[in-house]
Structure formats: C-alpha cells, structure tokens
Amino acid sequence: MKQILFTDLDGTLLDLYDYTYDAAIPALDALKSRNTPIVFCTAKTLPENEYYREELGIKDPFIVDNGGAIFIPDKYFSFEFECKNRNGYCVVELGVAYDELRKALKEIRAETGFKITGFGDMSVEEVAEDANLDVEKARRAKAKEYNESFIFDEPEEKEGVLFDKIIDKGFSYTHGGRYYNIHGKNADKGKAVKILTELFKREYGEVKTIGIGDSMNDIPMLKAVEQPAVVRNKKGGWLDISLTNLYKAQGEGPEGWVEVVEKFVL
Numbered sequence: 001m002k003q004i005l006f007t008d009l010d011g012t013l014l015d016l017y018d019y020t021y022d023a024a025i026p027a028l029d030a031l032k033s034r035n036t037p038i039v040f041c042t043a044k045t046l047p048e049n050e051y052y053r054e055e056l057g058i059k060d061p062f063i064v065d066n067g068g069a070i071f072i073p074d075k076y077f078s079f080e081f082e083c084k085n086r087n088g089y090c091v092v093e094l095g096v097a098y099d100e101l102r103k104a105l106k107e108i109r110a111e112t113g114f115k116i117t118g119f120g121d122m123s124v125e126e127v128a129e130d131a132n133l134d135v136e137k138a139r140r141a142k143a144k145e146y147n148e149s150f151i152f153d154e155p156e157e158k159e160g161v162l163f164d165k166i167i168d169k170g171f172s173y174t175h176g177g178r179y180y181n182i183h184g185k186n187a188d189k190g191k192a193v194k195i196l197t198e199l200f201k202r203e204y205g206e207v208k209t210i211g212i213g214d215s216m217n218d219i220p221m222l223k224a225v226e227q228p229a230v231v232r233n234k235k236g237g238w239l240d241i242s243l244t245n246l247y248k249a250q251g252e253g254p255e256g257w258v259e260v261v262e263k264f265v266l
C-alpha cells in the first residue's frame with residue numbers, strides 16, 4: 001500500500017534552534033528511493049518551503065502558511081482537479097488573501113488602540129532582528145500570503161478582546177511562541193491534509209497516512225492522519241494531547257523524526 005508522509009518542519013524535521021536536519025538525511029534518501037511522498041505541512045511560507053524542497057531534493061506537494069494553501073507541482077497527479085494555475089503549481093487555496101488580513105489587523109488596531117506590529121509593518125531587517133534570522137531567511141519568512149504574524153505588545157488579559165475582534169471580523173487566530181497569527185477560518189492543516197489524502201487516493205487507491213509534528217499547530221494534521229506521531233521537544237517532553245495510537249518518539253526533533261519513519265514507513 002502507498003504510504004504518504006505528512007511532516008511539520010520547525011522542531012520536527014528541522015532542529016528548532018538551528019534548522020539542521022543532518023540526522024534525517026539517510027532516512028530521507030530511503031524514502032525518496034521508495035517514492036514515498038514527503039509532504040511538508042508547515043507554518044512556513046511558499047519561498048521558505050521552496051528553499052527546503054530544493055535543499056532536500058523533494059518534489060512532492062506541500063502545505064504552506066499553516067494550511068492556507070496546498071501547492072501541487074503541475075502534472076504531479078495523472079488527473080485534473082480544480083485549482084489555480086501558478087508558476088508551475090496547481091494551487092488549492094483554503095485561506096484568505098494577505099491584504100484582507102492586513103486590513104483586519106489595522107482595523108483592530110484603530111478600534112482598540114492595541115500595540116500590534118505585523119510582519120507587514122516591519123522591514124526585512126527588522127524581521128531578521130526580531131526573529132533572529134539572517135536577512136535572506138527573513139525575506140522568505142516575510143513573504144506571507146495566507147497568514148499574518150504579529151507581535152501583541154499588551155498585557156495578557158487583553159488577549160480575549162483581541163481574539164473576539166478577530167472572530168467578529170470573520171477570521172481565525174493561532175498563537176505560538178512570540179507571534180500571534182491571523183488567518184482565514186478555513187486555513188487549517190487538517191483540512192489541507194484531508195484534501196491531499198483524497199487526491200493521493202484517486203491516484204493510488206488505498207493509501208496509509210503518517211503525520212509527524214511537535215506542537216499545538218500540528219494537532220489538526222495529527223488528527224487527520226491514520227498514524228500520528230510526535231517528536232520530543234527542547235524541554236524534553238511532548239505535545240500534550242491524547243490521541244488514540246499517538247506514537248511518542250524518544251528522540252528530539254530530527255532524531256525523533258527518523259525514529260518514526262523507521263518504525264512506520266521503512
């Protein structure tokens with residue numbers, strides 16, 4: 001049966017701090033030689049995904065901006081389906097366009113007076129400094145299309161008002177680490193995984209799906225696959241969720257990733 005691997009990047013296939021993945025190279029090669037699709041399912045932008053696809057030599061579809069859109073290389077599947085043609089990809093959009101998200105954020109700022117600073121308000125150099133990235137990485141991180149990340153420089157008790165405003169305007173939010181995110185309410189890693197799984201089934205008949213993640217924003221993906229797995233995080237623990245048949249890898253980041261791939265795929 002065809003196996004399909006859905007994987008988060010930061011903190012999972014890539015080390016959370018320095019983005020290295022050396023430990024995973026032999027397993028990546030083994031997956032490629034078996035033609036097992038490796039589908040990135042990440043908060044990263046299109047250029048960030050393209051950077052890692054190129055570097056790792058992966059040619060499979062990928063999910064950007066936390067489920068904002070699915071990019072499928074032209075002619076990847078043998079059949080046609082509804083999508084937007086764009087630069088060699090067939091794109092299935094689930095999220096809302098960046099301009100609309102920016103507009104909503106500006107309205108919220110005007111209505112509440114909250115100190116909100118989006119990536120769109122910052123220069124590439126400011127993003128580099130704030131996110132501790134080099135300028136090239138910051139340029140790719142800033143190229144958001146279906147999500148806007150922002151700093152909310154207010155006391156935590158004001159979060160509720162912020163979240164209500166986002167919902168009132170018809171959008172959704174996530175919060176992880178330093179940044180908050182505003183996005184369309186249909187932008188969801190789980191929905192994107194389900195759509196792609198259906199496409200893979202049309203191509204291959206029965207498939208088995210495996211998903212690997214490390215944090216909150218992976219939960220919808222983990223719920224949408226047959227075999228969910230989490231890798232150990234930098235604090236030595238695992239994402240706190242109870243899911244039937246969830247596999248908890250002993251290894252952290254890329255080492256845990258290899259463990260999952262060896263156990264369930266190779």
Ligand SMILES: [Mg+2]
Nearest residue numbers: 008010011214
């Ligand atoms: Mg992650």
